[in-house]
Amino acid sequence: MTEGPDVWTIASVADAARARAAVAQVTREAPARERARLLASLTARLRRLLRAGGAGELRLRVRRAGAGYGTRLDVWLRPVGSATPGPDDGPDLVCPLPRRTAPGRPDTGPPLPESLLRTDADTAAVLRLLDGQEHHLRLHREELHQTDQGVLALHSELEAAALVQRDLLEAERAARAESERARRLLAFLGDAGAAITASLSPTAVLRRLSELLVPTYAERLDVWLFDAENDAEHPRRVREHPAAAVAAVRTGRPQHAAAHPGGLPGVDDLPPAASSPRRPLLAVPLTGRHPIGVLTLTAPGPRFDADTSVMLVELAGRAGVALDNARRYERYRDTAEVLQRAQLTELPARPGLLLAARYLPATRGLNIGGDWYDAFVQPDGGLLAVIGDVTGHGLHAAVVMGRLRTALRAYAVESDSPAAILTRLHRMLRHQQPELYATALIARLRPGEPEVVWASAGHPPAVVRAADGTVRVLDARPGVMLGVPVPYDYAEHRSDLPAGSTLVLYTDGLVERRAQGIDPGIEHLGRTLGTLSTPELEQDPQAAADALLKPLLHDCARDDDICLLLCHTLPPTEHARHAPP
Template sequence: MTAPPEVWKIASVTDAALARAAVGAITTAGGSPALERARFLTALTARLRRCLNQGGEWELLLHLRHDTGAQDGRVDVLLRPVDASWPSADDEPALTCPLPHQPVTGRVPARTPLPEALLRADENTAAVLDLLQEQERLVQLHREELHHTNQGVLALHSHLEAAALAQRELLEAERAARAEAERARRLLTFLGDASAAITVSLSPTAILRRLSDLLVPEYATRLDVWLFDEEDAPGHVREHAAAAVVAARTGRPQHAGPRPGNLPGIGDLPPSALSPERPLLAIPLGAHRLLGVLTLTAPGPRFDADTCITLVELARRVGIALDNARRYEQYRDTAETLQRAQLTDLPAVPGLLLTARYLPATWGLNIGGDWYDAFRQPDGSLLVVIGDVTGHGLHAAVVMGQLRTALRAYAIDDTSPGEILTQLHRMLRHLQPELYATALIARIRPGEPRVVWASAGHPPAVVRDDDGTVRVLDGKPGVMLGIPADHTYTDQVTRLPTGSSLVLYTDGLVERRARGIDAGIERLAQALAALRTPELEQDLDAGADAVLKHILHDSERDDDVCLLVCHRLTAIAQEPLPSA
């Protein structure tokens, strides 16, 4: 339902004030919210002021509207000049204010006196101010809450930042710890690998060569090894860094560089004249005794502490390896000298050619118990012997000498090869109960086309006939000498016509770990079959060398090799050359 519009004449400020007061009373009575009412009245006042400024008479049309059955409604206010058409395109839109309570039907209340209207005008302002004060209080509460929230957020951010910083520090510490552990693992691995590479050899030259390969260029740009025993040799005097001299005098590692190294357990010296730009590290070599000094030139501007500790330990192990190598060389030279002293000069026998070869092992101690012997008997016969004492070193060489001496003693009374071996067996069981030996003895009588021989567990001898046919003397051998059992060795006989050769050898010639001894004997037979009798009679030494080359191929050997060749000359070779 809409009441007829109430029209107010506006021609003066008083009219405008009274109209505004009347409209304010209506909105107040209709329960319009204070804020909506204040906005509505402020807009109305602005329009009234604008109308007054334009001059003339104006009409204020006031419409009270509400729907049938509804509790709320609204009030519409429109200002227009008097006598203007209705509506006009130039009219401003009506001002509207909601009325929560149903407006009073009928006409607008009578005009309120102006003084009273002025007093009531402040009621809206007071309501707005009260609302504003409440809003300011709420804003203050929210501001305080926001402040506390911001403080909490700042504190949370601070905690998060501190936690992130702590996490970064932990990550950095973990990364550094992992890098340090990896570096320590790499240094320990290097030390282990280097120690294995150095100690595998008993040659001082090979040890120093491997040391250079291990250290240059990662741990040093160059290295210098000063061995004291080389200084005693003529022509080996050379200049050494002052740090090396101090290390040799004090037995303590020394560091020489433009800046102090502050390395654990290492003295600091001024820069070396031999390397003024790069630091030097001089480390004594030796454990029980000082052998020399290892001097390293740093690969960079400084030496790392952990690396220096590793290098000092490696130098200690190098000193031990060099000391062991020197002792081994002395031991080997002594044993080899003793062994070669036991090897006899081959006798000259009419109708026979003799040659022998002895090759020490190229791996290990190089000294074994292999030996050969050949000597004339009172009846003119020739006794040839080859043997092998188990084991290596000085002990085996000494036992080999004892067997050689005893064999010559037992052979004086024209004793047969089997009887000689039987007596040697008894002697070895008595003197060396835990040491064994193999041996093969053959007796060759000039002019007789046969050979009497006996074997004590030795590889079988081989006969090469004049036509190149090779025979293996595979008669049943006796047990090894020294075995804890009584045994009598028997003699055996084989043919040895003119132009044929009797070949005796030790197992180092034919036995290989990857192959059996039978395959080695087969290779020996092939090498002998490839020779020609005239060539053998012309140069038996060259024939023996050809056999060794065919079988050994100049390869590494882990056992000694003995070869003894007895060749019976043909009738043509025995005839004297005609005189000129």
């Protein structure tokens, strides 16, 4: 609902003052801020109207603001004679009212002095409102200032935390990289140490060491191995080696030769080497049971890294042990091989018999075992052919083999029975070497007798080739191994061996393969023996022995020693042709 408008004519300053006072009276209960804004705007408009020198009309209308919003006062100030505002024309000024209040007539407004005093009261109310707002504004400014300071401090703390976190991440990344590098060096050290200690050849150890270190850890590698103890006792006599290597021999400590100190742990610093003025040298003693040489490395870059140098020094220590073991092994192997070969028999020459023998040491391991063969003439003119194998390898097995060979020859002087000889050897070995065993096969051949008498102590069976090329295996049940801790008497066996036949004795290294066992190897030996012709066997027994070995060994690595003894009987018509001069 809308009240009808009240119209005031403004023609003078007094009219304007009374009109303003009337409006102030109507809006006396309006909010102070809205009331002051309305009166200030109205006063400014009245002043402009009067300054223009014309008359104006002030229209006031109280109307409902809307459902639940109270009422409001609409104000129009227009020059006299202008069009009357329509219902759709918006007011010039608006002020909300808490309740409906009639504007009143122009002549019913408050007296002018009272209106002026009320104006001061209104101004004071506005000033109080402004003071309150200013107080709140100061509080908000202070609060905002404190908030800004807190935000700045928070930003500063966050930035410091970010820097600390970045430093921690960098330190963690560096620590991880260092840990990974140390892990790789340790893994390399383990693999390299296993690789160089796996061989018992000094040449293979040095070759593998060079392959492992060059060019990743060293541009060049030199090894000075002492040929005699004098090299270690008098290193100055050797002029061709760097001073760092000589100092390493003299002091027993690793030496670093470079233009600047390396600061490597456990390493002494020296001036740069004349042979390598631009690249540092690292000379590390090689030590086993005693000093055996010096390993000299040229840096792959401008310097040696501290962790890498620790790994190199440790690897040199392992290389020294590997080289020392390899040298000792070579000396041990050479001694045992010389001893073993010295005990192998020179085959006798007998009418009606052709003999050939082969001994092949193993290509793996110590290369020395207890395999042996023997052939000798007994007092009655018969020939004893012996093949044997002592368990184990090395110098001890070779020594025991020599003892058995000597004892067997001694027992053969008193008895020509292969079984009796084996029985006495068994008793001797049980008594003197209770933890060592051996296999052996003894065959007795007599010129003119078309048979062979033999006895076996756990040894692979002999193979016989008849004159017509047929092959058979003397597979009678063998006795127990020599030295087994039980009493045992060996049995003697007889088999036909007519003239033109060939008897082959051998050790298990010739026929035994880990993946197949021994039986397929014996069959292979029999087939190979059957391919040899009688002329081959009679014209050149040595070549026949090689022809027998070749197809059996061409496709396998020899893990064990091999002995072969070939005995070929001649027909009477061939005796004179093959008789020794």
